[in-house]
Amino acid sequence: xxxxxxxxxxxxxxxxxxxxxxxxxxxxxxxxxxxxxxxxxxxxxxxxxxxxxxxxxxxxxxxxxxxxxxxxxxxxxxxxxxxxxxxxxxxxxxxxxxxxxxxxxxxxxxxxxxxxxxxxxxxxxxxxxxxxxxxxxxxxxxxxxxxxxxxxxxxxxxxxxxxxxxxxxxxxxxxxxxxxxxxxxxxxxxxxxxxxxxxxxxxxxxxxxxxxxxxxxxxxxxxxxxxxxxxxxxxxxxxxxxxxxxxxxxxxxxxxxxxxxxxxxxxxxxxxxxxxxxxxxxxxxxxxxxxxxxxxxxxxxxxxxxxxxxxxxxxxxxxxxxxxxxxxxxxxxxxxxxxxxxxxxxxxxxxxxxxxxxxxxxxxxxxxxxxxxxxxxxxxxxxxxxxxxxxxxxxxxxxxxxxxx
Amino acid sequence: xxxxxxxxxxxxxxxxxxxxxxxxxxxxxxxxxxxxxxxxxxxxxxxxxxxxxxxxxxxxxxxxxxxxxxxxxxxxxxxxxxxxx
Numbered sequence: 481x482x483x484x485x486x487x488x489x490x491x492x493x494x495x496x497x498x499x500x501x502x503x504x505x506x507x508x509x510x511x512x513x514x515x516x517x518x519x520x521x522x523x524x525x526x527x528x529x530x531x532x533x534x535x536x537x538x539x540x541x542x543x544x545x546x547x548x549x550x551x552x553x554x555x556x557x558x559x560x561x562x563x564x565x566x567x568x569x570x571x572x573x574x575x576x577x578x579x580x581x582x583x584x585x586x587x588x589x590x591x592x593x594x595x596x597x598x599x600x601x602x603x604x605x606x607x608x609x610x611x612x613x614x615x616x617x618x619x620x621x622x623x624x625x626x627x628x629x630x631x632x633x634x635x636x637x638x639x640x641x642x643x644x645x646x647x648x649x650x651x652x653x654x655x656x657x658x659x660x661x662x663x664x665x666x667x668x669x670x671x672x673x674x675x676x677x678x679x680x681x682x683x684x685x686x687x688x689x690x691x692x693x694x695x696x697x698x699x700x701x702x703x704x705x706x707x708x709x710x711x712x713x714x715x716x717x718x719x720x721x722x723x724x725x726x727x728x729x730x731x732x733x734x735x736x737x738x739x740x741x742x743x744x745x746x747x748x749x750x751x752x753x754x755x756x757x758x759x760x761x762x763x764x765x766x767x768x769x770x771x772x773x774x775x776x777x778x779x780x781x782x783x784x785x786x787x788x789x790x791x792x793x794x795x796x797x798x799x800x801x802x803x804x805x806x807x808x809x810x811x812x813x814x815x816x817x818x819x820x821x822x823x824x825x826x827x828x829x830x831x832x833x834x835x836x837x838x839x840x841x842x843x844x845x846x847x848x849x850x851x852x853x854x855x856x857x858x859x860x861x862x863x864x865x866x867x868x869x870x871x872x873x874x875x876x877x878x879x880x881x882x883x884x885x
Numbered sequence: 886x887x888x889x890x891x892x893x894x895x896x897x898x899x900x901x902x903x904x905x906x907x908x909x910x911x912x913x914x915x916x917x918x919x920x921x922x923x924x925x926x927x928x929x930x931x932x933x934x935x936x937x938x939x940x941x942x943x944x945x946x947x948x949x950x951x952x953x954x955x956x957x958x959x960x961x962x963x964x965x966x967x968x969x970x
Contacts, residue, residue: 540902542919545926603938608925 481655484724484731484885487567487717489560489665490825491553492812493529493710497560501812501822502829505837506858510694510811512708515671523677527688527696529710529813530671546609547622548587549669553713553818554619555626558663562627565717566729571661574628578659579620580650581635582642582666584817585675587614592672619667619713631659637817640779642666643714644820644870644878648738650718660723666818667713679709684748684783697814698841699780699807700787700853707781710813714821716828731885733828736865737766743875750786750871755793758877762867763797766881770798773881774863775836777827779871780807781814790869791847801852804859810840820870824880827868831884836861889935889961890954896934897950900927910951924948931957937964 488498493511495504504511517525535552536544547555571577590613594606612618617635624633632653636646643666650662670676679685686706689696697708718735739761743754763770776798778790787807794805808826815822830836836859845853863884870878894907901918909917914924928939931953937960944953 540900541930542900542902542923542926605929605932607929608922 482721483651483654483735484719484721484729485716485733485735485828486719486724486729486731487561487565488732488825488828489557489564489715490712490822491531491533491556492712492815492822493531494812496533496556498825498829501826502833505808505811505826506835508811508838508840510840512694512696512813514688514690514693518673521673521677523673524680525688526676526680526685527693527708528671529708531711546612548590548613548618550583550587550667551619551622553669553711554581554623554667557665557667557713557715558623561665561715561717562663567717570628572727573660574630576631576660577627577629578632578650578653578662579623579629580646580653580662580664581620581623582644582646582817582821583616583619583637583668584639584642585668585670586616586637587618588670588675589672590614592674623663627663629663638876639872639874640814640816640819641870641872641876641878642817642820644824644868644880645740645876647716647735647821647824648740648878648880651735651738654718654720660720662718663715664718665713665715665821668816668818669711670816671709671711676709685709686782695841697782697810699778699782699810700791700839700845700847700851701842702844702846704782704784704787706783707809707814710815712812712815712822713818714825716821716825733831733885734883735880736883737762737768737881739763739765739879741877743877745875747875748873750789751875752789752793752796754875754877755790755869755871756796758879759793759797759867759869762879762881766865766883768865768881770802773798773803773865773867774861775827775830775866776803776805777823777866777868778805778807779869780809780839782809787847790871791850795850800850803852804836804854804861805851806837806839806854808837820868820878820880823870824868824882827866828882831863831866831882834861835859836863887954889957890951892934893931893950893954893957896930897927900930906950911949914948935961937961
């Protein structure tokens with residue numbers, strides 16, 4: 481059974497809209513900016529990819545107060561994908577429509593606000609919506625209510641693989657006949673002080689490039705120094721081929737395969753064997769040979785160890801410099817739980833447009849001896865299939881495979 | 886309409902994105918679109934605006950804008966007495 485992608489939506493520091501995302505990636509425009517940090521909290525100035533759009537501006541406070549920032553972002557991306565799919569506001573057959581949503585942290589900003597109230601408020605007063613804003617299934621629940629998606633709700637929290645895994649599990653749910661339609665994706669909004677402090681303390685965030693903040697994130701570059709956090713959301717509408725055909729929907733691409741593996745080795749150090757297994761599983765699930773794949777959107781976070789290990793695993797699967805590769809996190813930052821969905825939206829559009837985004841800010845790369853790293857300009861391509869990798873802290877690896885429609 | 890009730894109507898209109906609540910001051914909150922959880926949320930806004938602490942049970946005793954205005958006025962009087970004492 482084939483599963484079509486019939487709608488795309490994206491919200492990131494690059495702007496609102498899937499096409500805006502693809503345009504920026506093609507042009508090499510970065511959404512990363514300098515953030516001031518906080519002397520009071522010993523938070524050093526850092527680079528981040530911040531969403532600047534007003535979120536749900538028309539929503540009255542009585543409704544808006546129910547949402548954490550990551551859920552408001554989910555609405556924006558999902559609205560776009562749903563509209564592009566040409567669906568009515570309510571799912572045509574709610575009992576055959578599902579939602580699968582990923583987030584790494586969930587309501588991080590709301591949780592921080594509640595702690596601030598608890599420790600500094602006089603009298604301490606925690607907002608009554610704290611629980612329903614923070615819970616990791618909040619965004620999925622809002623989307624289910626908004627579109628009456630009643631067949632299944634999957635809420636996946638698997639660090640950086642969250643939304644990719646939500647999408648992959650929804651693919652199998654549709655193939656297994658549990659629904660005909662699924663709204664999938666992920667959202668993340670963790671650019672608050674406590675969260676940024678945690679990432680800084682871990683030593684994986686790239687130091688701010690004060691002279692060129694927009695180039696702080698440099699995946700696969702020899703001088704890479706770490707990741708840059710981003711926020712945002714991305715959504716896709718998935719349908720069985722029969723369902724899409726019956727309502728005359730236009731397929732944008734086929735979600736062809738899902739591969740998932742677990743390293744079970746280390747909380748933060750990636751493992752080439754685990755990554756290789758995920759990619760091979762996705763290829764097998766999609767019925768693709770490595771030679772049929774014309775592009776890989778790498779996980780590519782720009783950590784020294786992570787990029788080197790991913791280069792090794794890509795080489796193991798495809799051979800030396802055998803497939804064009806780029807890491808778009810250089811421009812939209814690392815959206816953690818939402819990253820897989822955003823990068824899949826980018827990957828689908830790369831296939832649609834026949835133009836593969838470059839890996840930005842690469843000045844020199846020894847890893848290019850292993851990888852056909854797309855550098856400089858976006859590369860014209862007739863690729864018919866592509867992979868998107870998402871490899872998570874905790875050792876979960878997800879690869880998604882797409883084919884041109 | 887007293888000043889407190891007038892302000893409460895404005896707050897509720899902003900919160901709910903609704904108009905004309907000054908004609909509905911005796912209508913239960915639930916019928917205005919504020920369920921029990923929504924009412925707690927609204928109380929946060931009211932507390933911030935008037936600088937008082939509202940006990941949830943007391944707010945539920947007369948769950949209308951007029952009832953809430955009476956309660957807020959009582960709390961404001963008590964607060965003023967506390968300050969002057």
